[in-house]
Amino acid sequence: MSIKKRYIALLVLVSIGIGWLTLGGSAAIMHYTSNTEFCLSCHSMDIPYKEYQGSVHFSNATGIRAECSDCHIPTDTMGYLFTKIRATKDIYHEFITSKIDTAEKYEIHRKDLAEMVWQQFRENDSATCRTCHNADAMEPFAQTREAAKMHAYGIEQNQTCIDCHKGVAHFAPEVELDSKAFDTLMAFTKRTSPDAKTVYPVTEIAMADLGKLNPTAMLEVVKSNGEERTVTLNAYQMKGAEQVLYMAQGQRAIVATLTEGGQQALQAGEFKADEYGNEWRAVSLTGMITSPVVDSLDPVWSYAEQLNNVYCSTCHAKIPSNHFTVNAWGPVAKSMGDRTDISGENLEILTKFFQHHAKDVVGH
Secondary structure, three states: OOHHHHHHHHHHHHHHHHHHHHHHHHHHHHHHOOOHHHHOOOHHHHHHHHHHHOOOOOOOOOOOOOOHHHHHOOOOHHHHHHHHHHOHHHHHHHHHHOOOOOHHHHHHHHHHHHHHHHHHHHHOOOHHHHOOOOHHHOOHHHOOHHHHHHHHHHHHOOOOHHHOOOOOOOOOOOOOOOHHHHHHHHHHHOOOOOOOOEEEEOOOEEEOOOEEEOOOOOEEEEEEEOOEEEEEEEEEEEOOOOOEEEEEOOEEEEEEEEOHHHHHOOEEOOOEEOOOOOEEEEEEEEEEEOOOEEOOOHHHHHHHHHHHHHHHOOOOOOOOHHHOOHHHHHHHHHHHHOOOOOOHHHHHHHHHHHHHOOOOOOOO
16 A cells, blocks of 8 residues: 555544544533433523423333433434524523522513423424324223313314423413403493393302302393393203202203292292203293393403413313313313412303303304
8 A cells, every 4th residue: 555545544534533523422412411410400490300200201100201301302303403502592591691590580481481392392293292102003992081082183183292281291381361351341341231131240240139140141131220130040950959050951051059048039840851860940030130240241252262361271272162062161161270270250251151152052
């Protein structure tokens, strides 16, 4: 071999060595900076780590643990590199700005941080979720009926995983509807015509000493004198639950809760058994109300839509009202409401919105 060829061979070997050290070293650094221990070396990660420890991704029946990188770093080359580059800003905020170095600061920025991550998941169609979860591999019969139903709906609507599973590993931001929205709703009660023939409560109100009327209960006006109105409520009563009145036979959307006097004041028909053996009868109750009411449910439904956007859509994609029946919406809304700080009054309005637009009501 000539001297020239030896130099060329040496140059090639040196180049390979430098390339191996550069690429190999870079890969090693990338790998090291992707493990959970490295992520936790930043003090500001203490809060999300504790939340993650309480999630099913940390501890579950199968013993399979999803590490930080499994959820937050895509496996495709460009997604991986872009995520690593973007993560340099976290180092800047950790050591320079101290943006979220206390629990108080973290809570201030929690919503913005969450929205940023959720947007990334939407843009890549929840790519990291799909490295472990595959819709084609799901066994619907091994899921609860409602879970299987929601997964089928999500696939049909081309939703992505993060649309419904925002709080799967970390607490979702606490949200609260601006009180001005409720003030706007109440302002509509001042526009109610004194001659209105049908009115609706927007909050729980009293019907004299006969009982309490729930929001959105339809009331036929018999006589009015300013804000004093004599109204009639037409509803249904189920045998064995005489103190409660429902929106329709078999549909357990509560419109009123009666006192003993209210039960005695009912105008009622005969009980008749339904297909399930429950006995129902049509009833009417007439009494006086003095609380503010509206003569259209449109502003109530508009307010309920805002409640839906704030308290429901923060954690998952909107579920259409006609997805469940009237009877299903009651427990579903309550169970979801218990996971938020929505007030009982607002939850009742939201529940009535779902029930009035349920799949066994719409079109009837």
